[in-house]
Amino acid sequence: MSEMWINMGPQHPMTHGLWNLRVKIDGEIVLDVDPEMGYLHRGIEKISEDRHYNEIITLMDRTCYVAGIAWEHLFILAAEQALHVEPPERALWIRMLSEEFQRVASHLMWYAAFVQDIGLMSPFLYGMRDRDLVLDLFQSYTGGRLTYEYMRVGGVRNDLPPGFAEQARKVCDWLLDRFVEYDRLCSGSDIFHRRCDDLGVVKAQDCIRLGITGPMLRSAGVPRDLRKDRPYAAYDRVDFDVATAETADVTGRYVVRMEELRQSVRIIRQALDWLDKNPGPVMADNVPRWMGAPYAPVGREGYLLKREYPKGVGFSAIEEPHGEALAYVVNEGGEHPYRVKLKSPVFVNLSAARHYLVGYRVADIPPIMGSVDICVGEVDR
Template sequence: MSEMWINMGPQHPMTHGLWNLRVKVDGELVIDAVPEMGYLHRGIEKICEYRRYNEVVTLMDRCCYVAGLAWEQLYLMASEQALGVEVPERAEYIRVMCQELQRLASHLMWYAAFVMDVGLMAPFGYGMRDRDIILDLFQSFTGARMTYEYMRVGGVRNDLPVGFTDRCRKVMGWLEQRVNDYEDLCDRSDIFLKRCIDVGVLKAKDCIRDGITGPMLRAAGVARDLRRDRPYSVYPELDFQVAVHDAADVYGRYRVRMEEMRQSLRIVRQCLDWLDHKPGRVIAEKVPRFVGTPSPPPGMESYIVRRGYPKGVGFSAMEEPHGEALAYVVNEGGEQPYRVKFRSPVMVNISAARDYLVGYRVSDIPAIMGSVDICVGESDR
């Protein structure tokens, strides 16, 4: 049989963003795959070195455009450690609530796109509508639907509006029913099952070897979830469980994400109950003044001298909707961070594409890559 290379991307419905998957095929069989990234590289890590600590938050929303608040918190946890700022408890609860709402929005977006990839049209509308309802919630307290700029060094920008918790609870109750419905919808679809079961298998050992994290790893039976394994923020106080599946295929990843949505609903409810009863500050009292002021005009940086603030290094790890995200912030006493480095879970999950694509058919690729849940903004930064 003659072999040939096919470019799937950079503009292809399978990619969900801008990247190129080169696959070598023998007839319909995939025998090699090489992902190529960089179409969406904006140099966010470099721009961070030219922005003050609070100004970087704006970039984080653009970094991952389906889970902006997750990346805001990831960056802020590291920079708060680097600057030595304490966050009030109420702000932590608001942040965790944002996290889980963001996880719901991200997984719903994934559900919409993925189920359409495998050939079902109706769930696309359902998923996108429900995500929009969560975005409405975000809009009511951040003022934006995708680029929030809501968190600050030391807390969050503003408290929740009056009546928010009741409104949010109503949405959560409604969503709980919907998530069950969506699972039923797929359970009864032969198209869905045939395209998912035993496709894109990557066993636990191989996942760990390739550095794969997040729902992909948990679908292979490894219960690694940083919210539990290395608790940050107020996660230790919350009651939830880790979703695991043993199938290690596309189907298992779908099941894990559906269960994670239920667990997220549980966490949001607990946060709302806490927020109802404990008023308080939402931003730290003592934050170094320079983090909030705008950057000096170009050429003027050297005239502004900052004294008395300690140097430091911040490191944070977070279970982002796509997997394990790390941030590393070096504070060298300047008004801007000296170096900011992120670990993108999506980048690593794509990097192992050869291992979970080889041996399957070309028509399986959309289903497999869909189950990886790709956000190119985050992987290319």
């Protein structure tokens, strides 16, 4: 069989989303790849120029649908800078708690998808089952399972419900038990190591050259984590370790994500303790009441209030479950941002696909791409 191009996508079980990986193969060996993106390009940056700040949160949830809260957090941090608003402390802790819960949910979703890529059938169901418990917690205080619209410029929409902490602690205990089980199913299996060791290797130098961030970078031994290096929310006041691995391969990414799950539970527990002890407001006082309104009055011209903000720019960076996400919000007065630029970590990690796919086999593509943890929503935006 001579060389041929095959299209993996847009409808392909490997893609976990809507993109196309064109692969040039010779037999089973991958000679060249060319990712084609844009199948889910929804123009979020453009629509944001047409929306009120609190309306953009709706879009942020949908930007990355497995890590909605993290993207809300990213945008809110930039928007608060641009609008010169300071949130109260409790809101920071709730945001951090939410982001860590989101990290757990996102990594569990990744686990479910990844094990299916290497052919393990039942852990997919286990991952989804345990993720549902976290989503139940989200539902108890935001009302949504995937798309929350929870954060606001100047704080968060509402406080945690009573009894939340006990339930959350129960879930944490349950999850820690399950993580042991996951490890036994995956890294305890010889076939898993035969499949995933020395696969999709990107060394630290290459990661930095290619701009790769997140668990992929940490699996190469670089302990870069914006939560530690450039603390936002209340991350400088909790105790946690940055998970790293040395192997820079698929197994390394697995190990890093599994350790991050444990660290997230650790952060969650500390945040729950702090939240128990420190009740208080969750919205800033100096925010006009209408700014926290969930939606703007109907009509394009007929606003009840003329919304004018002071000019400003906001730049934020957070450690999203997939890596380092950046937002840049320009506010030129008026009620809509002038420009919202979002940088997705997966966008960059995926742009390096040629680097970590060429030379491996067709059967290696799903585990490697699975270990990258693709969320097409935030790549295409």
